[in-house]
Amino acid sequence: MALFIYGTATNYGKNFFTHQDRRNFFLRGYPAEVWVVGNNEKGALWLAEKNGVEKTKAEAQALVTTEVEASQAAWDALSAEKQERSIRPGPITIP
């Protein structure tokens, strides 16, 4: 069985994920509102309750990569002065 479920869901703030959720299953958020959720009953239920859209790992990674590449392009467009006090975003690989 796969370790994780992948999906997108909009973080609406309070109670989007609770302390108890965090005790019940693995949860990690990434750019493009991608969420990696522990593959157990409570994790799957959480994604469904949040109106999440389930993705394959490849689809989720593609969404993250697109967001990172947009951030890299924005950094490349900065002046040299601003680049000196910032760091070019690197790739993000989801588990």
Added chain:
Amino acid sequence: MATYKQIFGKKVQFLSSDPPAAIGEGQIWYNSTSNTFKTSVMAAAWASSGALNTGRASTGGFGIQTAAVMAGGAPYTTATEEYNGSIWATSPGSLNTSRRSNGGLGILTAGLTMGGFTDAGYVDINSSEEYDGTTWTAPGNNLNTARAGMAAFGTQTAGVAAGGSVGPAGKSEVEEYNGTAWSEETNMTTARWGSIGAGTLTAGVVFGGNTPPTTAITEEYDGTNWTTVNSMNTARSELSGGGGPAGQTAAIAMGGRLTDPSPGSTATETYDGTSWTTSPATLAVATAAGMGSGVGTSTATLFAGGKTGPSITPPILDTTEEYSLVATVKTITTS
């Protein structure tokens, strides 16, 4: 061997359903529905909370978990928001000077922000501003050394700004604020920016930062001298943290940037005055450069805003996570 009744004064209760976790804390009961022994223990965890009205990174923050302030930040703004434990509300008071990477200390009704740098030309700022819960005033009390990304702790009338950066270089300069003027004090041992401070002017602690590279070094301050103590387990800069007045013996560090060009960290560590312990509770989103100042205590703090990558380029976050100790019902599986 002593029985449960001999220790606790009662027999183990048979219950058809679990009591609320907070009520059952520290007790043992037998759940006759699941045929299991249960208990309730306090455990730390991060949970989502209300979003900022203006997403931003590298801000000056201060206060406690239920009365916090975030001021300034990138994208460059003078906007100030207050958090009541559930939602962020925009304050009628705006900073007089737009700035990012500013320090912050104090409480909601008596706060202080200092330093940072401007958008135009990335000029380091030396001014400080005081907050009364409604309005920012800039009394003209300037840092002796204009800089950004300093650790700040203490109160509006007994505050400390330690380290920071002038341009990309880390600094070790330390200044104290007495409510009227800044005075230069003994430098930290390790020059750095992007670190966090907690505690008081006479019992403070500064941890993490970027020398460069990112560092886990922790230093304690007694109002006169700095002493290097045990390092954090995870080296990182642009982290967030807290501890309040008790910070030198009860601090917390979370998030931050590990190495260049890594994304942010989810790691949370607590400090007991001697050593750092990595918490099993992690941020849901690996984030750096949120509230770049100490907010809350080691058992009740928050992380708001920030960025998932190392750069100031988008995405800049508007999200909030709260760290608390919460009672959790556990099934006893081993004797």
